[in-house]
Structure formats: C-alpha cells, structure tokens
Amino acid sequence: MxxxxxxxxxxxxxxxxxxxxxxxxxxxxxxxxxxxxxxxxxxxxxxxxxxxxxxxxxxxxxxxxxxxxxxxxxxxxxxxxxxxxEKNFKPIMVDNQVTVRAPFHDEPQTKYDLIIEPKMSFGTGHHETTHMMIQHILKNDFTDKSVLDMGCGTGVLAILAEKVGAKSVDAIDIDNWCYINSLENVDRNNCTRISVYEGDVTLLYERTYDIIIANINRNILLSDISAYAGCLNENGLLFLSGFYQDDILTIEAECNKYTLNLKDKIQRNDWVALTFNI
Structure with missing residues (x-):
C-alpha cells in the first residue's frame, strides 16, 4: 500500500x-x-x-x-x-459492558474487551450504527446460535457475537481490505468460531443462520433483504442498520414482504438500528 x-x-x-x-x-x-x-x-x-x-x-x-x-x-x-x-483512535464503552479499543490501549474492566485495529476498515464502534448494533447484540441471546455478520468491516460485531456465546459466525465483506483486517482482528481476539469470507450476498446460497447482522447501507439492504430472509432459520433474528430514521418505513415494508416483522428499534441522532424476527 x-x-x-x-x-x-x-x-x-x-x-x-x-x-x-x-x-x-x-x-x-x-x-x-x-x-x-x-x-x-x-x-x-x-x-x-x-x-x-x-x-x-x-x-x-x-x-x-x-x-x-x-x-x-x-x-x-x-x-x-x-x-x-493511532493518534486519534480512542477506546469506547457501550452500556458499561463492552469496550472497543486498540491493542495499545490499557485493558478495561468491562465484561467484553474487543481489541480492534481498524486500519482502513469501517466499524470501530465510534459510529452510531456500530454502537447500536453492539447494543442489539447485548440485548439478545446468542448462546449456541449460528450467526452471519454481513458487511463485517473490521469484524467487530462478529467478534462480539462469539464472545456472547454464538456457536459459529460467518463474517463476510466484499472489500478485500476489510476481509484481511477482519482476519487479523479475529486472530487478535483469539476467536475460534469465526469464518471470514470475501464476497457478497451470493455466498449465502444454501447457508442458514439463527441470527443475521447487516450494518451496510439502505440501498444494499433493500436489495439483499430477500436473501437474508431466505437464510434465516425458524424464529430467527435480523439486525439491520446503516440508514436513517426516515428510511424505517421503506426498510420495514421490504422486510414485511418476507414475513419479517419489526421487533425492536434503537436510535442515535438520526441513525437507527432495527431488529426483525421471522
């Protein structure tokens, strides 16, 4: 580079x-x-x-x-x-339970310690969408669940999913830098149940999950919601973020086409993160 x-x-x-x-x-x-x-x-x-x-x-x-x-x-x-x-990346804490920090920061006293070296990848927890997705993960039971982190960026959400009990996690990103960075961060956090892939929604063929996390953007989500619905197991959960409050009705209408029903919402400033169940 x-x-x-x-x-x-x-x-x-x-x-x-x-x-x-x-x-x-x-x-x-x-x-x-x-x-x-x-x-x-x-x-x-x-x-x-x-x-x-x-x-x-x-x-x-x-x-x-x-x-x-x-x-x-x-x-x-x-x-x-x-x-x-390194000059600008400061640790963040979410709900007094999760700390997202760089390798050179002091070890925190929170329950979950996520060590992320973001480099050029998106997803350190500082942005509202990642912060809210962490909150959704903390609010739900991941014990023995199969999980997909779509558009994984740094891999931070996949790493947290394993730490809260997921039995297996697939982390996928279309960007090569994110793919490499996620591999590095998965190893850095000593995770053993995360598989990282480079690609897009076409990789989901014949895969199924109990929980799908997708923090991407409005247009990609609208295009891929049908694929997510087809991959969700019975009683599965879909976490979506990367869009604004004004986009909720559009996102919800697309989800409703595939019997995905809005269950929960978190909002920070104009950004939102939604949970749907099937």
Whole structure:
C-alpha cells in the first residue's frame, strides 16, 4: 500500500456533532477508506484510482442547512495510516459492558474487551450504527446460535457475537481490505468460531443462520433483504442498520414482504438500528 496515491479531503465542520459522524458514514459508503477526526472536522482519504470528480455528489449532509461544511482536497502519497489513526483512535464503552479499543490501549474492566485495529476498515464502534448494533447484540441471546455478520468491516460485531456465546459466525465483506483486517482482528481476539469470507450476498446460497447482522447501507439492504430472509432459520433474528430514521418505513415494508416483522428499534441522532424476527 505504500506506493498508492490517495486523495485527501479536509472537511471543516460546524457544529462538529453529529455532523462528523454522519459525514464519515456517507463518505465510507462513497468509497473513502480512512478518516482522521480533528478539532475542526475530519480528513478523509480515498485511493486516486477510486476517485472521480463527482465523488461528493451523493453526500447528502453537504446540502444540509443544519451544518456548515467546507472542504479542500489534494493528492497524498505514502501515508502512514497506522500512525494517523493511532493518534486519534480512542477506546469506547457501550452500556458499561463492552469496550472497543486498540491493542495499545490499557485493558478495561468491562465484561467484553474487543481489541480492534481498524486500519482502513469501517466499524470501530465510534459510529452510531456500530454502537447500536453492539447494543442489539447485548440485548439478545446468542448462546449456541449460528450467526452471519454481513458487511463485517473490521469484524467487530462478529467478534462480539462469539464472545456472547454464538456457536459459529460467518463474517463476510466484499472489500478485500476489510476481509484481511477482519482476519487479523479475529486472530487478535483469539476467536475460534469465526469464518471470514470475501464476497457478497451470493455466498449465502444454501447457508442458514439463527441470527443475521447487516450494518451496510439502505440501498444494499433493500436489495439483499430477500436473501437474508431466505437464510434465516425458524424464529430467527435480523439486525439491520446503516440508514436513517426516515428510511424505517421503506426498510420495514421490504422486510414485511418476507414475513419479517419489526421487533425492536434503537436510535442515535438520526441513525437507527432495527431488529426483525421471522
């Protein structure tokens, strides 16, 4: 990766929250691979080969009247990604039960200790969607369940699923970097019941699960809900996140087509995470 040329966007944001969190999520879906938060906003990086002139066209928050966001961008070569995120990655705690931290942070006193080295992958627990998915996992019984973490990113949710008792976990991501990063984090957390795969929903053929976790984005979820429903065992649970409060009716309508019924909702700022059962 050392010779890869990146485009770096420096965003100045006011007020910072929740705008920075929303901006990072939307940029991640657009193809940006790494983010460094600072006191003025966030710097986001994307490989030059993935960049195009209209890369920000569908970043909705840039058109929001609630926030003032300005930016500039330039080419960057040979960025030391580890040094960048180590300067900014702070541990987080969820419901006083789960800590998500980097290897260089002190060991916490919480029940579940997740050691994540995110590099360029999405999913450290800092974003609302990952935070809420962790909350859903804590609220439900994973004992001896078969689990799918679709769009696994860093593998953080798959790792937690094993730690709360899942008998087997498949972690899948279409991005090669996420696949490699998940393998590293699974090993780092001494997990033995997680299988990591690189690919998309086509890998689900003839697989079944008791619980499916999908923290992706609205359009991919709408496309893949039918596949998830076909893979769920009787009385199975489907956790969905990566979309806004305004998207709930659309997501719920698609789920209802496949006898998936809304069971629970968690909301943080404008983001939501839903649980459906079949």
């Amino acid at each position: 050392s010779n890869t040329i990146y485009i770096g966007y420096e965003f100045k944001v006011s007020p910072l929250q929740p705008a920075v969190e929303i901006l990072i999520a939307e940029l991640g879906y657009a193809g940006f691979e790494s983010f460094v938060e600072n006191q003025d906003g966030v710097t986001a990086y994307i490989q030059k080969g993935e960049w195009h002139q209209d890369i920000l066209k569908h970043i909705q928050i840039l058109n929001s009247e609630e926030f003032e966001i300005t930016y500039k961008f330039n080419e960057i070569e040979q960025t030391n990604w580890n040094a960048e995120w």
